[in-house]
Amino acid sequence: MQWKQTVLGLGLALAGSTGLAHAEGELNIYNWGNYTSAELIKKFEDTYKVKVTITDYDSNDTALAKVRQGGHGFDIVVPSGASLPAWINDGLLLETRPDQMENFKNMDPQWVDVPFDPGRHYTVPWQWGTTGMTVNSSVYKGDPNTSAIFLDPPAELVGKINVLPELTDIMPLAIMYFGGEQCTSDKELLRKVRDKLVEAKPKWASIDYGNVEKYAKGDAAAGTNYNGASFRARLLNKDIVYGYPKEGYPVWMDNVAVLKDAKNVENAKLFQNFIMDPQNAAMISAFARYANGIKGSEQYLPEDMKTAPEINVPAEFKAAGKFNVTCPAEAQALYTRIWTEIQK
Amino acid sequence: MSAASEAETRFEREDTRRRWLLSTPALLIILVAAVGPLLVVLLYSFLAPGSYGDVRWQFSSDAWFNVFLERDIFDDTLAPAWAHLSIFWRSMKLAFITTLLTLVFGFPTAYFIATRDERTREIWLFLITIPFWTNLLIRTFALQEVIRQEGLLNTLLLKLGLISQPIPMLFTDFAIGLGMTYVYLPLMVLPLYASMERIDFRIVEAGYDLYASRFGVLRRIIVPLVKPGIIAGSILVFIPSLGAYVTPRVLGGGKSMMLGNLIELQFGQGRNWPLGAALSIALMAIVMIALLFYVRNASRGGPTHG
Numbered sequence: 175m176q177w178k179q180t181v182l183g184l185g186l187a188l189a190g191s192t193g194l195a196h197a198e199g200e201l202n203i204y205n206w207g208n209y210t211s212a213e214l215i216k217k218f219e220d221t222y223k224v225k226v227t228i229t230d231y232d233s234n235d236t237a238l239a240k241v242r243q244g245g246h247g248f249d250i251v252v253p254s255g256a257s258l259p260a261w262i263n264d265g266l267l268l269e270t271r272p273d274q275m276e277n278f279k280n281m282d283p284q285w286v287d288v289p290f291d292p293g294r295h296y297t298v299p300w301q302w303g304t305t306g307m308t309v310n311s312s313v314y315k316g317d318p319n320t321s322a323i324f325l326d327p328p329a330e331l332v333g334k335i336n337v338l339p340e341l342t343d344i345m346p347l348a349i350m351y352f353g354g355e356q357c358t359s360d361k362e363l364l365r366k367v368r369d370k371l372v373e374a375k376p377k378w379a380s381i382d383y384g385n386v387e388k389y390a391k392g393d394a395a396a397g398t399n400y401n402g403a404s405f406r407a408r409l410l411n412k413d414i415v416y417g418y419p420k421e422g423y424p425v426w427m428d429n430v431a432v433l434k435d436a437k438n439v440e441n442a443k444l445f446q447n448f449i450m451d452p453q454n455a456a457m458i459s460a461f462a463r464y465a466n467g468i469k470g471s472e473q474y475l476p477e478d479m480k481t482a483p484e485i486n487v488p489a490e491f492k493a494a495g496k497f498n499v500t501c502p503a504e505a506q507a508l509y510t511r512i513w514t515e516i517q518k
Numbered sequence: 519m520s521a522a523s524e525a526e527t528r529f530e531r532e533d534t535r536r537r538w539l540l541s542t543p544a545l546l547i548i549l550v551a552a553v554g555p556l557l558v559v560l561l562y563s564f565l566a567p568g569s570y571g572d573v574r575w576q577f578s579s580d581a582w583f584n585v586f587l588e589r590d591i592f593d594d595t596l597a598p599a600w601a602h603l604s605i606f607w608r609s610m611k612l613a614f615i616t617t618l619l620t621l622v623f624g625f626p627t628a629y630f631i632a633t634r635d636e637r638t639r640e641i642w643l644f645l646i647t648i649p650f651w652t653n654l655l656i657r658t659f660a661l662q663e664v665i666r667q668e669g670l671l672n673t674l675l676l677k678l679g680l681i682s683q684p685i686p687m688l689f690t691d692f693a694i695g696l697g698m699t700y701v702y703l704p705l706m707v708l709p710l711y712a713s714m715e716r717i718d719f720r721i722v723e724a725g726y727d728l729y730a731s732r733f734g735v736l737r738r739i740i741v742p743l744v745k746p747g748i749i750a751g752s753i754l755v756f757i758p759s760l761g762a763y764v765t766p767r768v769l770g771g772g773k774s775m776m777l778g779n780l781i782e783l784q785f786g787q788g789r790n791w792p793l794g795a796a797l798s799i800a801l802m803a804i805v806m807i808a809l810l811f812y813v814r815n816a817s818r819g820g821p822t823h824g
Contacts, residue, residue: 235571235786242572260570339772341787365592380689380771392667393688503569503789510788511591511601517775518601 201226201441204237204248206428209301211461218448224441241266241433249436250445252300255427256342256498258290268432270443272298277450285467288427289497297429298446299467301402301458304487304495305343305424307417308389308399308407318417319491321351323396325374335378336388336397341513342498343424344371347398350422350496357501359508371516381517389414402463405484416484418491425495427467459485556802563795571789581792585800602780602797609777610804612766613759616698617752620706623699624751628710629740632717643711646704654701658768661697662688665769689771697769698759705758706751713747714740753812757805777801 201218203210207230215226229248231237234257240246242264253261261267272278273286273294281294291297309318314331322328324335325348337344346356348371354363379394385403388394390410399407404416430449432442448454455466456474465485472480479485487495501509566578588599631642649657664670665687672684687693717740725735741748763778772779777797784794 233786235789238571239785257570264570336771339767341783361592368591375773378773380773382767382772500570503567506789508591510783510790511588513788514601514605514775514780514783517773517779518604 199224199441201250201438201445202248203228203250203252203445204231204241204246205250205252205300206230207232209252209428209462211457213461214449214454214457217454217457218445221448222441222444224438224444238266244435246433247437248433249438249442250430251433252428252430254498255288255290255429256500258297258429258431259500261431262291262296266434267296268434268436268439269295270432270439270446271295272446272450275443275447275450277447280450280452280455280468280470282467282469285427289499291429297431298450300428300430300449301462301464301466302425302427303401303464304418305338305347305398305400305426306404306419308385308397308404309415309417310389310392310395310411310413311415312413313395318396318415319420320417321347321419321421321423323417323419324378324398325351325370327374327377327396331396332377333379334395336380336382336385336394336399337378338385338398338400339381339383341509344398345509345513346422346424346496346498347419351419353421356424356496356499357505359505364508364512368512368515371512375516386410400464401484405463405479405482408484409478418487418494420491420494422494422496424498426498559795559798563792563799565792567790567792569789571785571791573791578792581790581796584793585796605775605777605780606800606804608774609760609762612694612698612762612776613756615695616702616759616762617706617755619695619699620703620755621748621752624703624706624710625744627703628707628714628747631707631711632714633719639715643708646707649700649704655764655768657701658697658765661700662768665693665696688769689773691770693769694766697765698762701765702755702759705754709750709754710744710747713744713750717743749812749815753809756808760805760808761801 201224203226205228209230210228215228218224219226231240234254237251237253238257238260241248241251241261251261278294281299285299285302286294288294307318307321307323309323309331311318313334314323314328316328323331324337327335345367348367349356349358349363351370352363352366354360354367358364378397380388382388385399386406387410389397389399389404389407399416401416404414408414408416430446432439432446436442449458449466450468452468452470453474455468455471459466459471459479460474460476463479463485500506562573563581564577564579565573566576566580568574584599585602586599587596588601589596627646631639631646634642662669666672667684667686667688669688671687672681675681676684721743722735722739725739730738761776761778763776763782766772766774766776767779775783781794781797781801784790784797788794
């Protein structure tokens with residue numbers, strides 16, 4: 175009879191633990207890996223007496239696929255602007271109206287009427303950044319502010335270039351290099367893009383992540399990179415500079431949204447409001463080293479970030495930045511084929 | 519028919535039934551966890567892609583068509599999908615070379631271990647299994663640390679004055695070969711060792727007594743006896759290398775896609791799940807054909823050991 179008691183006990187314990195999981199005072203955040211400031215979470219937990227659990231994902235596609243299946247148990251997700259239309263169209267997000275929340279007054283007006291969530295009815299900015307060029311100035315002294323760094327590399331950089339393995343970053347860079355618009359399906363232009371990428375690829379060393387170490391340790395002397403990663407590389411190696419391609423570069427923003435099937439909706443809304451507080455927004459940035467979208471957070475940023483050219487886009491390059499968008503399936507299919515073609 | 523033999527057949531029948539009953543849980547798990555998902559993958563390969571990933575429930579053979587053939591992006595002419603075929607070919611080549619390299623390095627290693635006395639053998643075997651304690655990804659990144667531009671190896675060679683500037687090793691074919699061989703070597707050594715251990719080394723001595731050369735002994739005695747181990751090891755190495763993905767990407771710099779990367783691309787950024795599913799099934803078909811080939815090759819040699 176011993177085992178029956180054990181089973182009974184186990185069953186009770188299980189029932190008890192699932193009961194706890196749904197108890198009040200919880201918040202389950204589903205966010206990109208190594209992206210959430212522990213300090214921020216601690217402060218939120220202490221302020222609202224809420225237990226926060228964080229789960230990581232590695233791409234918008236992973237997060238979308240998992241949430242679509244249901245039964246995930248998450249309350250908050252942080253998709254990139256480019257993938258938000260998919261989330262909203264599929265009815266996965268709750269319209270929490272952050273624009274009516276108390277701290278919305280701190281939102282930087284330039285991030286309110288964004289194409290992926292006009293007027294901010296669903297989301298609050300988490301962090302935003304740019305995809306540009308990282309160049310080791312001890313190897314190449316010329317102008318880093320051009321996509322020619324990886325598409326028409328100067329002789330001293332040949333064979334020392336790393337390119338991000340993200341076609342959603344590389345295709346826009348290459349298309350804008352030829353004066354095209356993101357998501358174009360203009361075949362004449364795409365032919366030029368394809369030919370240029372095929373021609374440039376032998377001059378690259380790698381198509382990979384590892385965007386900080388690789389530059390700091392000299393495995394790559396230049397390449398396409400995210401601004402925050404380039405900034406971290408510069409802190410390790412003072413020769414690293416970040417370039418904003420004048421031909422055009424993608425701007426991305428990750429946004430905090432509440433899931434429609436969230437169990438802790440009130441806590442999730444509290445969190446959205448909480449991170450629009452300048453001091454709290456600064457904690458997010460201080461950890462992952464990207465800019466946030468909240469006015470007045472600058473004063474709380476670490477010293478080294480306040481003036482960093484990687485984080486504060488110089489006025490002359492602002493206009494060249496274009497919001498990353500999700501391309502229609504037809505254009506995407508062409509891009510996937512080009513991307514496969516250059517890596518075949 | 520005597521009563522005794524009747525009782526015997528009844529016993530046999532019961533025995534069979536009991537065996538089926540006992541294996542039902544395992545069969546159920548295989549059915550639910552292996553065959554089920556495979557059927558889903560097969561089904562998906564015949565559907566249309568959804569516009570933000572996932573599938574649309576509408577029959578389409580486009581995915582299968584695109585595995586092998588493609589319309590040119592620019593002039594719409596129909597041609598074999600060279601990009602896919604060359605990626606398939608690269609993966610096959612890599613798997614083949616890895617199998618060969620692990621065999622070349624694994625064979626002497628296994629022989630060395632098998633010819634030690636019992637106690638030391640265990641120590642050597644133990645050493646062989648140590649790499650399994652650490653995650654593959656961590657080992658691969660550790661290897662990157664060794665061969666990178668300012669890595670362990672280059673620094674050492676520079677300090678010793680053997681080279682005057684670092685040798686570029688990371689992101690080369692050498693790096694991929696090194697990584698793959700390192701990762702899959704234990705999978706070759708263990709089955710080789712298992713069949714070598716069973717060799718009666720008196721046969722080898724007899725061979726020498728009959729004036730066989732060293733090479734003759736190896737070719738005519740040892741290799742035939744170890745053949746089951748060679749086949750098992752080759753299968754164990756070939757199959758995972760075919761889908762290898764982390765090692766070529768981290769050490770080779772990811773400039774050229776492997777099958778694994780191509781499939782991942784379709785499920786991720788490419789947002790074409792049906793094509794990804796069709797490519798996965800195609801990969802499985804290749805593995806199946808390779809397996810059949812190995813097994814037939816193995817049986818053609820006849821039973822080689824008693």
